Amino acid sequence: MKRIIVTTSGKGGVGKTTVTANLGMALARLGRKIVLVDADFGLRNLDLLLGLENRIVYTAMEVVSGECRLEQALVRDKRESGLVLLPAAQNRNKEAITAEQMKQLVDSLTQMYDYVVIDCPAGIEMGFKNAIAGAKEALIVTTPEIAAVRDADRVIGLLEAQGIKNIHLIVNRLRPAMVQVNDMMSVQDVQEILSIPLIGVVPEDERVIVSTNRGEPLVLSETASLAGTAFDHIARRLEGEKVEFLDLEPTQDNFFARLRKLLFSII
Numbered sequence: 001m002k003r004i005i006v007t008t009s010g011k012g013g014v015g016k017t018t019v020t021a022n023l024g025m026a027l028a029r030l031g032r033k034i035v036l037v038d039a040d041f042g043l044r045n046l047d048l049l050l051g052l053e054n055r056i057v058y059t060a061m062e063v064v065s066g067e068c069r070l071e072q073a074l075v076r077d078k079r080e081s082g083l084v085l086l087p088a089a090q091n092r093n094k095e096a097i098t099a100e101q102m103k104q105l106v107d108s109l110t111q112m113y114d115y116v117v118i119d120c121p122a123g124i125e126m127g128f129k130n131a132i133a134g135a136k137e138a139l140i141v142t143t144p145e146i147a148a149v150r151d152a153d154r155v156i157g158l159l160e161a162q163g164i165k166n167i168h169l170i171v172n173r174l175r176p177a178m179v180q181v182n183d184m185m186s187v188q189d190v191q192e193i194l195s196i197p198l199i200g201v202v203p204e205d206e207r208v209i210v211s212t213n214r215g216e217p218l219v220l221s222e223t224a225s226l227a228g229t230a231f232d233h234i235a236r237r238l239e240g241e242k243v244e245f246l247d248l249e250p251t252q253d254n255f256f257a258r259l260r261k262l263l264f265s266i267i
């Protein structure tokens with residue numbers, strides 16, 4: 001069964017592109033053939049997070065306008081041969097591609113890849129509608145903030161109206177110490193509002209930012225990190241593996257339990 005998944009959120013800046021890049025890399029490391037589609041026309045940055053920006057020759061725009069073949073636009077990852085990127089055009093507006101064209105692109109990609117993961121632009125306008133046009137599943141990314149959760153809720157409604165019923169939640173940038181003193185919503189709070197199944201919780205981690213700047217998704221890092229492990233676990237859960245959620249509670253007692261869990265998940 002081919003998987004066509006859109007990573008979406010409503011609100012911008014919550015981690016869609018970060019999730020897409022790490023998930024792509026993690027799935028490729030599990031031996032899957034995967035294509036990441038940058039549907040953020042005008043503001044593309046998936047290529048940067050993957051460190052592939054200098055390798056772009058053609059984009060989805062040239063494929064759609066018939067200036068090149070689909071295979072010519074695909075950029076192969078330098079580290080994982082199973083991973084490729086279909087870049088978005090940088091200077092076009094979000095209406096540059098129609099929903100029908102997007103569907104056709106995604107259809108052609110499913111002939112060649114196990115997973116097609118589409119990185120959505122912010123908002124719920126035309127760019128969003130085009131990005132979800134060919135998708136069968138969705139990953140909703142939100143931070144534990146009320147504005148992000150409210151936008152996520154709205155997006156879930158729009159996805160369901162579009163016939164996308166297989167929707168999973170990723171809570172990103174969780175800060176357990178803040179949750180503990182009631183300064184941040186807990187994962188449970190977010191889940192209660194959105195009532196869709198949880199597939200991942202990613203803690204706030206400055207290594208995510210460092211890895212972004214280097215163009216090396218965190219899942220590639222040789223030193224273990226909770227955020228990198230969380231991304232890897234999302235990939236495994238998508239594959240149908242039962243993986244326990246990481247214990248992110250910040251108490252002293254839990255530190256060793258957390259370390260033990262992390263070590264177990266690596267070996």
Ligand code: ADP
Nearest residue numbers: 012013014015016017018173203204205208209
């Ligand atoms: P979006 O695609 O939803 O606009 P991005 O993936 O571009 O969001 O992320 C926005 C910013 O947040 C980036 O600077 C990224 O490095 C940072 N970020 C994302 N996830 C985390 C995290 N778990 N910890 C720390 N920073 C993060």
Ligand code: MG
Nearest residue numbers: 016017040120
């Ligand atoms: Mg983005």
